Amino acid sequence: MSEIIVDLKSVSKVYDETVALDGIDLYIRKNEFVTLLGPSGCGKTTTLRLIGGFEQPSGGTILFEGRDITGIPPYKRRVNTVFQRYALFSHLDVFENIAFGLRIKKLSEKAIKDKVKKMLEQVNLEGFEKRDVNSLSGGQQQRVAIARALVNEPEVLLLDEPLAALDLKLRREMQHELKSMQKQLGITFVFVTHDQEEALSMSDTVVVMQDGRIQQIGTPVDIYNEPTNAFVADFIGESNIVDGIMRKDYLVDFSGSSFDCVDFGFAKDEAVDVVIRPEDLVLIPAEKARLSGTVSSVNFLGVHYEMLVESDDGTSWLVHSTLMEPVGTRVGLGLEPMDIHIMKKVSSR
Amino acid sequence: MKRFSLFPYVIWMTLFIVVPMFLVLYYAFTIPTETGATWSLENFGRFFEPIYLRVLGRSLRLAVISTVICLILGYPAAMVMAGNAFTRKNVILLLFVVPMWMNFLLRTYAWLTILERNGVINVLLANLSLPRLNILYTEAAVVLGMVYNFLPFMVLPIYSVLSKIDKGVVEAAGDLGANAFRVFTKVVFPLSLPGVVSGVTMVFMPALTTFVISRLLGGGQFTLIGNLIEQQFLVVGDWGFGSAISVVMIVFILLSMAIMSFFEGEEKDVALW
Ligand SMILES: Nc1ncnc2c1ncn2[C@@H]1O[C@H](COP(=O)(O)OP(=O)(O)OP(=O)(O)O)[C@@H](O)[C@H]1O
Ligand SMILES: [Mg+2]
Numbered sequence: 001m002s003e004i005i006v007d008l009k010s011v012s013k014v015y016d017e018t019v020a021l022d023g024i025d026l027y028i029r030k031n032e033f034v035t036l037l038g039p040s041g042c043g044k045t046t047t048l049r050l051i052g053g054f055e056q057p058s059g060g061t062i063l064f065e066g067r068d069i070t071g072i073p074p075y076k077r078r079v080n081t082v083f084q085r086y087a088l089f090s091h092l093d094v095f096e097n098i099a100f101g102l103r104i105k106k107l108s109e110k111a112i113k114d115k116v117k118k119m120l121e122q123v124n125l126e127g128f129e130k131r132d133v134n135s136l137s138g139g140q141q142q143r144v145a146i147a148r149a150l151v152n153e154p155e156v157l158l159l160d161e162p163l164a165a166l167d168l169k170l171r172r173e174m175q176h177e178l179k180s181m182q183k184q185l186g187i188t189f190v191f192v193t194h195d196q197e198e199a200l201s202m203s204d205t206v207v208v209m210q211d212g213r214i215q216q217i218g219t220p221v222d223i224y225n226e227p228t229n230a231f232v233a234d235f236i237g238e239s240n241i242v243d244g245i246m247r248k249d250y251l252v253d254f255s256g257s258s259f260d261c262v263d264f265g266f267a268k269d270e271a272v273d274v275v276i277r278p279e280d281l282v283l284i285p286a287e288k289a290r291l292s293g294t295v296s297s298v299n300f301l302g303v304h305y306e307m308l309v310e311s312d313d314g315t316s317w318l319v320h321s322t323l324m325e326p327v328g329t330r331v332g333l334g335l336e337p338m339d340i341h342i343m344k345k346v347s348s349r
Numbered sequence: 350m351k352r353f354s355l356f357p358y359v360i361w362m363t364l365f366i367v368v369p370m371f372l373v374l375y376y377a378f379t380i381p382t383e384t385g386a387t388w389s390l391e392n393f394g395r396f397f398e399p400i401y402l403r404v405l406g407r408s409l410r411l412a413v414i415s416t417v418i419c420l421i422l423g424y425p426a427a428m429v430m431a432g433n434a435f436t437r438k439n440v441i442l443l444l445f446v447v448p449m450w451m452n453f454l455l456r457t458y459a460w461l462t463i464l465e466r467n468g469v470i471n472v473l474l475a476n477l478s479l480p481r482l483n484i485l486y487t488e489a490a491v492v493l494g495m496v497y498n499f500l501p502f503m504v505l506p507i508y509s510v511l512s513k514i515d516k517g518v519v520e521a522a523g524d525l526g527a528n529a530f531r532v533f534t535k536v537v538f539p540l541s542l543p544g545v546v547s548g549v550t551m552v553f554m555p556a557l558t559t560f561v562i563s564r565l566l567g568g569g570q571f572t573l574i575g576n577l578i579e580q581q582f583l584v585v586g587d588w589g590f591g592s593a594i595s596v597v598m599i600v601f602i603l604l605s606m607a608i609m610s611f612f613e614g615e616e617k618d619v620a621l622w
Contacts, residue, residue, distance in 0.1 A: 054520050074523040081524045087517035091539045100535070101525035152525065 002030045004066075005188050006051055006156060011060035012212075013046050020046040022212040023060065028156070028190060028205075033182055035191045035199040038209035039235070044192040045084060047209075048158045051190065052081045065155075080149040084160035084192075086141045088133045094120075094144055095129040101152040119147040122181060124173070138165035143174070150181065156188045163198065175202055196236050200224060208232050229346050230273040237277065240317050244274035244342070252342055256313045257290045259335075263342035273343040278306070278320040280339035289332020293317065295325050309333060376592035392593035401577065401594075408574040411488065411563075412556035415495035416503075419552045420545070422496070423503035427544075430504075431511035442508070445501045457494055457565050464490060464566070486568035494562040495552075502551035510544030511537070542612065550609045554602055574598060 006028040013021040021043045028034050036044045049055045050062060053074035061068050069077060080101070089097050095116055102112045120126050123143040128136070133144060142165045149157060162178075163171045179202050182189050193199050199206050200220040208215045208223065208231075216228045227233035230241045244254035249264035254274045266272060286292040293311035300306075305324045309317045309331060317333060325331050377393070379386040395401070430441050448456060463469045464485040471481050484490050514537060522532040560575030569576075574594065581591030 052524060054523075073528075074520065075526050075528050079524075081521070083517055083521060083524075085515075085517055087515060087521040089518060089521070089536060089540075091536075091542075100522070100527075104526040104531060104535075148521075148525070 002032075004028065005030045005064065006190070007063040007066075008047075008050070009061050009063065011047075011050060011057045011062060013043070013050060013055060014058045019212050021050075021057075024209075024212075024214050026207060026214060026217065028188060030188055031182075031186050033179070033189045033191065033202060033204045034207060035193060035203040035205070036207050036209060037193060037196060037199040037235070038215075040194070042209040043212040044209060045160055046212075048081065048160055048190060048192060051156070052079055052158055053077050078155040080152050080154040080157055082142075082145050082149045082157070082159040082162045084164075086145040088141055088144055088148070090132075090134050092133070093129065094125065094131045094133060094136070097133055097144055098147045098151050100148060105152075115151050116147075119151045122150075122177060123147045124177075139167070139170060142166065146174075146178070150185075150187075153185060154187065156190060157182075159189060159191045161192050161194065164194070171198075178202070200236070206236075208235060210235075227275065227341070227343070229343050230275055231346065233273075233275040233341065233343065238318055238320075240276045240278065240281070240315075242274050242276075242315055244272050246270045246272050246342065250337075252340065255291055255311055255315055259290065259340055260337040261340040261342055262337050263340075266342070266344075271345055273345055275341040275343055276317075276335060276339060278318040279304075280335055281309075281317060281319045281321075282334040283319065283321055283323055283325060284332045284334040286330045286332040289334055291317075291335070292330065292332040295327050295329045295331060298324060298327055300324075373592045373595050376588045377596045378593075380589055392589045393597070395590055396593055396597060404572050404577050405574060405597075407571065408557055411492055411495065411571075411573065412553055415492050415499065415556045416549055416553045418492065418496050419500050419503040420549065423500055423548060424507055424545070427504050427507035427511055430508050431514075438512075442505075445504055449501055453498065454561060456498065457562055460490075460494055460497065460566060461485070464493075485566065486570060488567070488571060490566040491563050491571055491573075494566040495556045495559065498562065499552040499556055502555075503548040506547040506551065507541060507544040510541045514540050546609050546612050550606065553605065557601070558598060 004027045008024055008026045010023045010025055011021060012019070012023045024043075024047070026047075036047060038044055046055065050057055053069070053072060053076075056070065061070060063069065064077065064079075089100065092100070098116045098119055099112050102115060107115075116129075120128065123146055125140065125143055125147070128140070128144075133141060136144065142162060146159070146162050149159075159178075163174050166174060175198060178189070181187075191199075191202065200223070203220055205217060206220055206223045207217050210231055216223055216232045218226075223232065223236055227236060230239075233239045234241055242254050244252045246252050246263075246266040246269065247258065248268060249266075250261055252259055252261050252263070252272070252274060291311055293309040295307055296310045296316065297308045298305055304320045304322050307319045307321065307325065309319055311317060311333070319333065378388055378390070380389045380391050396405075430438060461468075464482075465471070466481070466483070466485070468485075474481060484493070518536060518540070519532055522536045527535060558575045560573060560579045563569075563571050563573045563576055567573075572580075578591050578594050578598070581587045581594065585591075
């Protein structure tokens, strides 16, 4: 694949007492759409700020096109940022906000006009040129922030939750728009989000972080289908996670029964996390199932029903199905060996 | 209830602001006659005699010079205070504010003893066998007194605006390619204009109307508008002319406030930050 543009080598960041990043290794290829995904406070913004040059790492090095950029100030980096809190220039109107970087580069007035106009179209803000940025809605401000960064056509664009303030419809539109701009302009995107669906649908590579550490790096499909641990599984999509014991290769005990599975290589009787996606559980007649229980709640979610089934050992199973069984019905839960994901227990921090 | 609670203030304002204002206006627009007084613009006419215009010119010039010096000294000071270098901002702020707790006259008298022929500075200079510095009773001393007394009024509003500027905006400017100088000229300074405007107003107004500083440190040689008004009331006893000058000053002050608030109005969103 193409060359590496940003390379973080065992980078860590410590603020006074808090360890924001605990030695992360991450390389980003040219033209790649990388998403950092993780719960609040896991170090996503910190990672972006290190790449942008607003913070210096406490340890490790950051390479940009192979050169160490530690100590190089932000204005000399060919990186632009869409800040989590917009940080628009309130003394300038929308046009001048977007033109800011171009004016610094001393482009001709005409070139500036053209570029800003095109950018305004791309973020759906035609006709807003003269508006005071303080008079814009949150979503509009966010789009100005995106335009202001993107108009400079940086090598790498860092986006810190750029769509968080948008309503669902506009969010979808902007997701498409951003993705197509990224492809068309050939810019590397490092995108931060809380939203796993957004991460899965937009990215080439997803980086799942927790507590300043990277839990998994992979394509959206890999991350979804083969989460490396229960944290990732839980964070990416909904999951049933139960305690299990690996009896031997390809055989696991949980919920009071033994199940065939496709995992191997664990110690005999090793305690493991068993992860099962709600859409992999199929409703079958109770007498045919090894796992059975009573429906305790039903929720209609549009495409499918979401049901909770209390199995006899007291576990609640989240089931997604297009079929519905009323509350109180006894049902069996069928599942294929392939759908049982066995994960090593992580000592939770 | 609300009306009732406003009552004392209304009395206060009537007694001490509205009534005196009307008195000043009355004296300014009348001249005494044998039978009483008649309406006249004569008092204002006198003000346009060269000798008085020169006083006005000098007052404006010294006030402008002091304001500019205060701005040049005060802006960087406010920037340093608002920056991250100082963790003990309150201490620095206090150092600026504490002198203001002391009586204005006392502070100005203190400069007399510092600048005198045999004052602190000259004794020091003499001990170093350097020539004496004779700035007492010069315009320089008056400007020095104004700058010394009014500097905090420049620093504090600028500091307060600067310290409210979002660090993110500064970072964003850097992110978009602006070096430290550009960040200042294109973002920080424009955002701090409301503070500059109120600082300039708060220094210029008292500098224009002071009479104590010019009398003490100027030795009475540099009559300023404030001195002129004081003389008319306390020495000459020409209340009419004194009032007319006061009215002219009030007009000047209202005018400059209007100009300032025009600037401020343009930036009012920033001020709300
Ligand atoms: N300037 C700072 N000083 C001290 N601690 C900080 C600073 N910036 C971040 N932290 C801490 O570092 C950790 C990671 O913060 P970071 O902002 O990177 O999280 P995040 O993943 O972006 O979270 P969110 O999704 O809420 O934006 C947090 O515990 C945070 O409190
Ligand atoms: Mg963040």
